[in-house]
Amino acid sequence: MKTSVLTTLALAFATATLAALPAAAQDLERGETVLSRPRPEVEALGVRAGSFLILPLLEAGLTYDSNVFATKDNKEDDFLWVINPELRVRSDFSRHALNFTARGTLGRYKEFKSENYSDYLVQLDGRVDVLRDINVDARFFHAQEHEGRGDPDTEAGLAEPQIYTRSGGVLGYNHTFNRIRTRLSAGAEYFAYDSVRRLDGTTSRQNDRDRWEMTTGLRVGYEVMPGYEGFIQGNLSRIVYQVSPNYAGINRDSNGYEVVGGLATDLTGVLSGEIFAGYLSRSYEDSRLKDFGGLGFGGRLNWAVTQLTTVTGQLRREIRETTTASAGGVASSYARSLFAVGVDHELLRTLLLNGRAQYYQDAYEGIDRTDEVYTIGVGATYLINRNVYLTGGYTYENRQSDSNAQEYDTNLIFLRLGLQL
Secondary structure, eight states, rough: OOOHHHHHHHHHHHHHHHHHOOGOOOOOOOTTTTSOOOOOSSSSSOEEEETTTEEEEEEEEEEEESOOOOOSSSSOEEEEEEEEEEEEEEEEOSOOEEEEEEEEEEEEEEEGGGEEEEEEEEEEEEEEEEEEEEEEEEEEEEEEEEEEOOOTTTTTBBOOOEEEEEEEEEEEEEEETTTEEEEEEEEEEEEEOOEEEEOOOOOOOOOOOEEEEEEEEEEEEEETTEEEEEEEEEEEHHHHHHHHSTTTOOOOOOOOOOOEEEEEEETTTEEEEEEEEEEOOOESSSTTSSSSSEEEEEEEEEEEEEEEEEEEEEEEEEOOOOOOOEEEOOOOEEEEEEEEEEEEEEETTTEEEEEEEEEEEEEEEESSSSEEEEEEEEEEEOOOOSEEEEEEEEEEEEEEEEEEEEEEEEEEEEEEEEEEO
16 A cells, blocks of 8 residues: 555656756757747747748847957957847648748947947748759849958958948759769858948059859769768869959969868767868969869858757868968968867746857968967846747957957847847
């Protein structure tokens, strides 16, 4: 009798405990992270329009910047209001997909109004399922952005941020043959830079930075065992400047390629991502610009440490365009090697914590300069209900450089309120 009573009490306690557990204790689905996990009780419902779901969002708040102009000495701090409107339209077809995104980022400083900016992005993407094992996808976009004061290509002595636009698109063809998966893609992106006022009242022409960046790629993967795919991929690229030679008399047109091999994994609820390595090359039409050839690598990883904690990792090496020059010559480009790790934790069903750490190195080709940038950040998001959330965080960034004038460190603290339907 005593054993029966204890057993009954134990079962009742276990049932009550399980019932009290947050829904987050459910297994993560394939490829999900703590951040992307569905939360039906606090997710925005959106507005239904036939087979489309419209999801409007408005986020606004205050940011403190301890080093507005990204300088090593004589730092100036300021507060700025940041407003982020966003509109997403997602299809709900049984086959195919069509999505639209429009978002903006408006920054308004309290004191240094010359640093105000208005960035935006408009994007249309979709997928056509031709057959069960064949689909075609596409993405088209137009964006206006600005270069931060700490950007290595920002000209010294400007009276306002450098504004530029990016426009382009990518087409992809995907075909699966039993255990073999292939993807053929082609893309083009056009960069256009506005002229900028200098502090001395003159105008800096920047249109010799306008360019086309075009890329074609092929990837072939083979499922060596369930959850693991070995792959090889190659990319060809071509960069063509609209003003060539530029105002300094240099032709920056170039050709490049990347050939890599790697491994992709997709284990339900535990580990997903890929890692690859190979050879990266870029050659320039102007003999005064130094060609690049060397190790190329990349990867990303999502690891569900527990059902409440996700670790994400990223690494990548790529060749970037630059207009940087020094007394020792002109840089053709720089190789950026990036390593980043993030942790997201669901402390409560409606309280999400996050931490980020990032390091990247910019090694310049043709001049004696290497930059190292360290970034760490922590933050939290509180989901008040399905229509209101509060998010905040702190970020510290430090850049060390062979060019003493390029060194700086900064602290950013932000708090924003989000409204969504």
